[in-house]
Amino acid sequence: xxGITQSPKYLFRKEGQNVTLSCEQNLNHDAMYWYRQDPGQGxxxxxxxxxxxxxxxxxxxxxxxxxxxxxxxxxxxxxxxQKNPTAFYLCASSIRIIREANNEQFFGPGTRLTVL
Amino acid sequence: xxEVEQDPGPFNVPEGATVAFNCTYSNSASQSFFWYRQDCxxxxxxxxxxxxxxxxxxxxxxxxxRASQYISLLIRDSKxxxxxxxLCVVNKVGSQGNLIFGKGTKLSVKP
Numbered sequence: 001x002x003g004i005t006q007s008p009k010y011l012f013r014k015e016g017q018n019v020t021l022s023c024e025q026n027l028n029h030d031a032m033y034w035y036r037q038d039p040g041q042g043x044x045x046x047x048x049x050x051x052x053x054x055x056x057x058x059x060x061x062x063x064x065x066x067x068x069x070x071x072x073x074x075x076x077x078x079x080x081x082q083k084n085p086t087a088f089y090l091c092a093s094s095i096r097i098i099r100e101a102n103n104e105q106f107f108g109p110g111t112r113l114t115v116l
Numbered sequence: 117x118x119e120v121e122q123d124p125g126p127f128n129v130p131e132g133a134t135v136a137f138n139c140t141y142s143n144s145a146s147q148s149f150f151w152y153r154q155d156c157x158x159x160x161x162x163x164x165x166x167x168x169x170x171x172x173x174x175x176x177x178x179x180x181x182r183a184s185q186y187i188s189l190l191i192r193d194s195k196x197x198x199x200x201x202x203l204c205v206v207n208k209v210g211s212q213g214n215l216i217f218g219k220g221t222k223l224s225v226k227p
Contacts, residue, residue, distance in 0.1 A: 031213050042219040090159055103213045107159035
């Protein structure tokens with residue numbers, strides 16, 4: 001079955017530790033995205049990548065880092081510099097688009113990160 | 117004006133009711149519009165794209181009004197299983213592929 005997987009589903013870390021969230025897709029999508037969602041808030045874009053070995057900052061990139069060494073994988077590291085890391089993290093992917101139209105994104109199940 | 121704005125609700129309706137959600141967007145150059153559904157503590161899932169001529173999928177009808185820059189979603193004959201948060205989504209003009217998500221409208225369908 002094609003889809004997007006994220007692991008783990010729940011993650012607990014101590015303050016000051018870096019943590020890496022996994023995101024893998026077998027949809028052959030070129031573009032991948034990371035969002036965070038806080039209670040009662042909309043999704044906010046952290047980083048995105050439109051092609052392997054390339055990625056750009058989203059609206060709230062500070063305190064996060066990513067890599068895109070393989071088309072299928074787009075891991076997100078939450079560093080100790082992120083001041084409020086507790087949130088629901090969602091990874092998404094989409095077919096690479098040439099025009100802006102028809103660029104629906106498909107989401108993984110998310111990782112709930114709690115920093116104690 | 118916020119980039120994408122929705123009434124947060126909650127909308128509490130009885131089973132069988134018809135309910136409508138509206139959403140406004142700020143950039144008149146936007147070209148792609150979607151409704152996503154998000155269940156509690158789950159990921160958003162694409163419900164339907166919104167086309168210029170309007171489109172229907174079973175009990176769901178989406179409309180786009182470019183002149184007024186708003187999108188609507190109509191749900192007829194509400195089911196208990198329709199209870200969720202509905203996210204209005206618009207493409208971010210000038211950035212290929214990026215989307216802007218509204219905060220969502222919460223729907224609760226009661227027996």
